[in-house]
Amino acid sequence: MPASLQEVKRRITSTKKTGQITTAMQMVSTAKLNQIQKHTASYQVYAAKIRNVITHLAASHLLDDVEAPETVEKGKVNSLSMLDKRPVKKTGLVVITSDRGLVGSYNSNVIKQTLSLITKNNHSKEDVEIIAIGGTGADFFKKRGYDILYEYRELDDVPTFREVRPIVRAILKMFEAEKFDELFVCYNHFVNSLTSSFRGEQMLPIAAENLGSDQLDATDDSGYNYEYDTEPSEDAILEVILPQYAESLLYGAMLDAKTSEHASSSTAMRSASDNADDIIAKLELQYNRARQSAITTEITEITGAQAALE
Structure with a gap:
């Protein structure tokens, strides 16, 4: 021959x-996509309820004038500090990417849009603190001289709520220590198996304008005012609800990002x-x-x- x-x-x-x-990789990614979509569908019900509660609390002005205690038990996070509004000197960005390649334009889109967000807000490298979830984002921003406050690699293909809690706790401690004064979560939102869109949602501080509650009056459709009777106290209730809201927001973002990652991987392999x-x-x-x-x-x-x- x-x-x-x-x-x-x-x-x-x-x-x-x-x-x-x-072809084998496409089949694996499709299986992971189907698995995480089933998990996400049930979780979204819980996340929507938590968001509604926080939104109604903001609309009824229950979040207003709440002051964080000066002293907190050692080892615990002061949850009420999540309401602390202060002049913005540093902006924190939670950037969620994958740990591996072969996922099409998934990582490049998140990184490109995050850089656009930094430019849009007129921030320099010195004004930004990066919290990287995923190795691709961590490596990219490290090479370009950004300060990486925290990084988490090898996120499960279907993240668990237990996996998120220590990350949220670390973020809240950094916010309380004034490592940054506001925090955005940057990730790819899953639209369908062929499409995803970038989202940059403000996570901290928690305020009515960040929840979209500016469009929600303190009255319902029947004209009644939202009023809450709290037991044992407003502060005690918020100490429980606010961490749950932060956990649900970040966990929902991770689920959404992983769903988009698996869809992008499946499409790229096909x-x-x-x-x-x-x-x-x-x-x-x-x-x-x-x-x-x-x-x-x-x-x-x-x-x-x-x-x-x-």
């Missing part, structure tokens, strides 16, 4: 093996498999033409030699 035919045959074989790998099939078809056509040409040449040479002998 001529060297050119051997080379084409080797390329066909290697491309088929690559196609088998990408595209790679389709491209492999196209390349194989072209190579096989090239191989068959070259082989036919070689056979024709051999027949011509044999016929010519036979004619010469006669």
Whole structure:
């Protein structure tokens, strides 16, 4: 077999093996996507309830004029500090990316839009503190000189609520210690299996304007005012509800981001498999033409030699 035919045959074989790998990876990503979508659907009910409670509390002005205690028991986070509004000297950004590649434009879109958010707010590197969830984002911002306050790698394919709690606790301690004065969560929101959109949601401090409650009056459709009787006290209730809200917001963002990651990976691997099939078809056509040409040449040479002998 001529060297050119051997080379084409080797390329066909290697491309088929690559196609088998990408097809297997697509199946795995699709399975993970289906799994996390089932988990997310049930969690969204809880997250919506928590958000509604906080929104109504803000609309009824229960969050106004709440002061954090000066002393807190050692080892515990002062939850009421989440309401602390202060002049913004530093902005914290929770950037959620993946730990691996082969996820299409997922990581590049999050990073690009996060940089756009930094530019839009007229921030310099010195004004920003990065909290990186995922190795890709952590490595990117490290290489470009940003300060990484906290990083978390190897997030589960279907994150658990238990996994989020220590992250939220660390973030709240940093906010209380005034490492940053406001905090945004930046991630890709899952729209459908082919589409995702960037979101940059403010997480801290918790305020009515950040909850969208400016469009919610302190009255319901029937005209009644929202009023709350609290037991044992407003502060005690908020000490419980505010951490739950922070946990639900960050956990929801992680679930949403992971769903988008699996969808992007599935789409990228399906595209790679389709491209492999196209390349194989072209190579096989090239191989068959070259082989036919070689056979024709051999027949011509044999016929010519036979004619010469006669």
